[in-house]
Amino acid sequence: MGRVIPPYATGFCCAAADGAVAYARIKIFLRSCIAHFRMPLSAPAPRTLRHRRTIAVEAYSREDGLWDIEARLTDHKDRDFALATGLRKEGTPIHELWLRLTIDEDFEVHDAEAVSDWVPYPGICDQIGPEYRQLIGLNLRHGFRRGVRERLGGAAGCTHLTELCSVLPTAAIQAFAGVVIHTPDTAAANDADNSTPPFQLGHCHALRFDGEAVRRFYPRWFNGRANDRANEPTTPVTSEAVRDAASTRKLEPKLPTQQEGNHA
Numbered sequence: 527m528g529r530v531i532p533p534y535a536t537g538f539c540c541a542a543a544d545g546a547v548a549y550a551r552i553k554i555f556l557r558s559c560i561a562h563f564r565m566p567l568s569a570p571a572p573r574t575l576r577h578r579r580t581i582a583v584e585a586y587s588r589e590d591g592l593w594d595i596e597a598r599l600t601d602h603k604d605r606d607f608a609l610a611t612g613l614r615k616e617g618t619p620i621h622e623l624w625l626r627l628t629i630d631e632d633f634e635v636h637d638a639e640a641v642s643d644w645v646p647y648p649g650i651c652d653q654i655g656p657e658y659r660q661l662i663g664l665n666l667r668h669g670f671r672r673g674v675r676e677r678l679g680g681a682a683g684c685t686h687l688t689e690l691c692s693v694l695p696t697a698a699i700q701a702f703a704g705v706v707i708h709t710p711d712t713a714a715a716n717d718a719d720n721s722t723p724p725f726q727l728g729h730c731h732a733l734r735f736d737g738e739a740v741r742r743f744y745p746r747w748f749n750g751r752a753n754d755r756a757n758e759p760t761t762p763v764t765s766e767a768v769r770d771a772a773s774t775r776k777l778e779p780k781l782p783t784q785q786e787g788n789h790a
Contacts, residue, residue, distance in 0.1 A: 549617075578602045583693060585701030588628075592636060595666075595698050596626045599690050600644075609646050619644040625658065625690050631706045633666040633698060640687050654684045666695040723747045 579601050586594040601621040607614045614620060622644035628637035640658035645651035660677040664670050674691045677683075703709045707725050727733050727740060727747055734740065741748040 575604050577604070581690065581693060583697040585697060587705070591630070593629050593631070593698070593701065594626055595629060595694050595701065596624070597690050597694060597697070598625075599623045599686055601686075611647055614646075620646060621686055623684070623687050623690065625687055625694075627661060627666075627694060629666060629698060631702070633668075633695075635661050635664045635666070638662050640684075642684065642687070651684065654687070657683055658687060661691070666698050670695055 579599065581597065581599050583595065583597045586596065588594060599621060600619050600623075602619055603614070603616060606616050607620065609620075621642075624639075624641045624643060626637075626639045627635050629635055638658050638661040640655040642652040642655060657678060661674065664673045671692055674688060678688045678691075699707065703726070709725050723735075724744065724747075727744060728735050731737070732739050735747060735749050
């Protein structure tokens with residue numbers, strides 16, 4: 527197991543664990559049923575669920591004016607799974623990892639905390655948490671993913687926690703939309719007095735300046751031709767170095783690039 531159980535609590539915890547495992551199995555089954563009926567993808571070939579990874583991100587505004595962006599990653603198997611450290615029962619996580627960044631309204635990271643609650647190698651995997659304090663000082667809008675790789679890539683960090691970092695920039699922008707970031711979706715967005723396009727325009731396929739959505743809902747900014755304010759290259763970008771250079775270059779007005787994302 528990934529957690530340490532005090533000896534005096536073993537009997538109680540074993541009984542509770544059986545109930546917890548059963549409950550977890552029911553939850554997994556129900557989620558599978560819901561996903562099956564709601565899935566908008568085409569009907570799949572006959573198949574069996576073998577693994578589920580879930581990533582959840584929540585954002586909280588704090589009383590001190592800062593924001594917490596909190597992410598959790600969990601991995602579950604559909605069966606009992608043999609690890610080097612012992613058998614992990616079905617319904618019990620292989621991984622349950624937590625990451626919290628505290629940021630200001632300029633996306634600067636003020637604090638970082640990582641906890642590995644369930645891991646394959648208890649007492650080893652879960653020692654990496656303090657290393658994620660190296661995220662302090664990075665900015666979610668400017669070169670964040672590159673900074674994460676430089677500090678915590680490979681053996682310098684946990685593969686899954688480091689991967690989890692990559693979803694935080696767009697999650698933070700979503701949290702800020704309409705609260706910190708001005709993203710007008712009303713007639714005000716087309717006011718002739720506005721000299722700057724709404725934040726959300728020009729960063730994705732749907733909201734390109736020559737696209738149908740801008741023509742219909744933001745006619746003030748429609749120009750009928752490609753005019754990506756993030757100035758992304760029109761040819762496919764395959765080099766991470768080139769993508770990172772694009773994500774950190776200075777923009778006018780100050781906006782996140784498509785790589786850091788917005789989709790507000």
